């Protein structure tokens with residue numbers, strides 16, 4: 001396949017969308033968030049957006065996604081205009097003004113089967129496929145989603161997978177790296193490799209009676225160093241709320257139900273129920289809500305502080321790179337207070 005063919009068959013996505021539709025259309029999904037945050041010149045992608053007029057005080061993810069489209073060149077982008085980001089519509093217009101074909105997708109609110117069927121049909125029509133073919137792809141992807149569930153279980157139950165390892169595999173399931181077959185092989189290899197490991201909760205250097213078990217809430221971090229940082233302090237993230245949702249962990253009837261069961265685009269009440277249920281199941285000691293500077297989702301704490309059962313710390317970050325000193329210090333105090341009371 002020539003580079004030109006690769007570019008034209010690639011479809012950028014601004015967040016999790018029904019990826020089965022993209023595969024059913026014979027196209028290759030590219031999660032622009034993952035492309036941005038793993039890009040060797042991530043800061044340069046933000047600079048590119050600023051040079052094109054994005055204000056300094058807008059979310060770095062939005063600027064990075066824009067920069068990733070300019071740099072990596074997908075000519076088509078599916079953007080979620082309801083259920084993800086308040087800046088998505090302007091982002092899509094900015095991309096359209098550069099000649100990119102944009103396809104809007106909405107997670108219906110309130111969630112309803114009828115509305116979801118309508119949205120799914122629209123997306124299928126735009127990409128030249130059908131809901132029936134997308135449903136076939138849903139079944140095709142089920143074994144890969146099962147493997148993701150196994151990696152996640154090995155993180156929280158067997159304690160053999162680090163927070164970063166679990167996060168990267170779950171968050172990558174938004175586009176399966178563009179190639180579900182290869183993704184599946186990599187997951188199988190990873191599971192084999194981790195089986196022989198010593199449990200991480202028995203590692204040396206934990207300064208408390210035992211490891212502090214944390215849950216990570218909110219959008220994926222622009223500073224993935226947060227996962228290793230808490231492990232240096234005697235804790236570990238054993239629950240990744242939104243990334244786990246990307247992997248569609250529950251057994252459902254069909255593709256319509258799958259994207260209605262996905263909690264992130266809908267209510268904070270349903271997200272809180274999911275978080276409380278998993279907190280209990282995984283024996284979490286505390287929750288860290290990651291928020292991105294200039295993001296409307298920072299307001300979620302208004303509900304979370306009342307609805308969640310475990311102790312909650314909110315950490316805000318802005319740009320890619322190292323976790324800032326203020327965030328490290330807040331995490332340290334939070335973990336210490338929990339750890340000393342175990």
Ligand code: SF4
Nearest residue numbers: 059061062085292295
């Ligand atoms: S962090 Fe918030 S503002 Fe930024 S892209 Fe995500 S939802 Fe949008």
